[in-house]
Amino acid sequence: MKAAVLKAPNEISLEEIDTPKAGSGDVVIRVRAATICGTDIRIYRGRKTTGVRYPSVLGHEFSGEVVETGGHAGLSVGDRVGLCPFIACGHCDLCKTGRENLCTQGSAVGYEIDGAFAELIRIPAQAVAAGNLRHLPDHMSFEEAALVEPLSCVVNGQNKVGVSSADSVAILGAGPIGLMHVHIARHRGAKRIIVSDPNGHRRDAALAAGADATIDPTAEDVALRIRAETGGRGADVVICAIGVPALARQATDLAAFGGRISLFAGFAKGEVAEMDVNAIHYRELTVTGAFGLSRRDFDQCFDMVATGRLNLKSMITHSYPLDAIADALAVAESGAAIKVALRDG
The missing domain is CATH 3.90.180.10 (Medium-chain alcohol dehydrogenases, catalytic domain)
Structure with a gap:
């Protein structure tokens, strides 16, 4: 063959x-x-x-x-x-x-x-x-x-940070995984979804997928825009959907007090990132990774797609x-x- x-x-x-x-x-x-x-x-x-x-x-x-x-x-x-x-x-x-x-x-x-x-x-x-x-x-x-497989990984990641209808969600990266994060966050009823990506085509795709706002990080200050979009609070959940270590540092700037950060994307072995540990401590930020999927995640996502609840x-x-x-x-x-x-x- x-x-x-x-x-x-x-x-x-x-x-x-x-x-x-x-x-x-x-x-x-x-x-x-x-x-x-x-x-x-x-x-x-x-x-x-x-x-x-x-x-x-x-x-x-x-x-x-x-x-x-x-x-x-x-x-x-x-x-x-x-x-x-x-x-x-x-x-x-x-x-x-x-x-x-x-x-x-x-x-x-x-x-x-x-x-x-x-x-x-x-x-x-x-x-x-x-x-x-x-x-x-x-x-x-x-x-x-x-x-269904990559969607299941996204569900696993959002479960780790507990995305819900009470949350504003900032997604860094609007590639396939970032767009799936938009779909799932919208499915969960997130109150506001903001996506940052330098690619205009992908920003348009994020809006089509259900994002409320998009940001071109090459043209404006992402942290200032996130605060403007969230009443000055910052995002309840920040998801790094692209494996760029510098975004881990940026995520701490974007998160609200008590916010949750998902280092979802894969990074190369040995890569390191600077994070604002002072912000993590005093603003009680939660930082978590997310890897792969379980059969439970797969079955849940399979049923969502098969029944048309997610297109x-x-x-x-x-x-x-x-x-x-x-x-x-x-x-x-x-x-x-x-x-x-x-x-x-």
């Missing part, structure tokens, strides 16, 4: 590799849609190396059709399915206390397990047995199903066939797209 094989940083190419076969309990899926994540770009460029193998196949946001059922009674060839790509061990203390997204004994599709930038993908029996596969309703597109269709702005992987990655990295999909047919 064809697959986009990552051989080394900055080296990815379409190649013929062995077609996966279902072992006992495994399921094989024909990939119908796989979307490109910012983390895929970071791995491709060598900025993320933890858990990365060479050679390997990336891609953890995807959906497709079952071609081998692995003997599971609830699956048939041709079934349309999506997948929660993180497979927790289910036995460690983190898993037992409801924090399976932090499980250090687990594995993930697109990392330890070859991913979806390929024609076919093998889903391990452990993932199937744990309930990671979900059947798509007829009206749910493959592209929408692929977006993400407009986020897919560019689509390419698998054999145009180089073009797809280039457009995703350029910032010209919101979300780029690799599609079969």
Whole structure:
């Protein structure tokens, strides 16, 4: 079969590799849609190396059709399915206390397990047995199903800072993740959502997604504007949706007394950021990270999208066939797209 094989940083190419076969309990899926994540770009460029193998196949946001059922009674060839790509061990203390997204004994599709930038993908029996596969309703597109994974990570992040209808929310970065934060904050009824991004196209997309106001950080003082938008208080929640360490420092300037800060975006290993510890102490700010997703997050987001409570269709702005992987990655990295999909047919 064809697959986009990552051989080394900055080296990815379409190649013929062995077609996966279902072992006992495994399921094989024909990939119908796989979307490109910012983390895929970071791995491709060598900025993320933890858990990365060479050679390997990336891609953890995807959906497709079952071609081998692995003997599971609830699956048939041709079934349309999506997948929660993180497979927790289910036995460690983190898993037992409801924090399976932090499980250090687990594995993930697109990392330890070859991913979806390929024609076919093998889903391990452990993932199937744990309930990671979900059947798509007829009206749910493959592209929408692929977006459930990053949306689930966003829900995990907003749960950590407790975004609610009482909150003003400042989101730094209006890339795909920042826009999903807008969608979820609006879904939760946040009283005011302000988004900062230097890209005019993405600021427009943030307004379309439900933001109340946007800021061009190259043209105005973000802190002054946030205070103006919040009656002088600052934002109750500040979300760093892009992995720029300097934004962590800025976040403390933007937060209200008692505010919560989410360092949501991935940062390169070894990167450090200066933060105003005096502000954290005297204004009782809460600073938290957010990593990955749990099956509970995935199921919640899958149901929101499947029932139409959240519409993400407009986020897919560019689509390419698998054999145009180089073009797809280039457009995703350029910032010209919101979300780029690799599609079969």
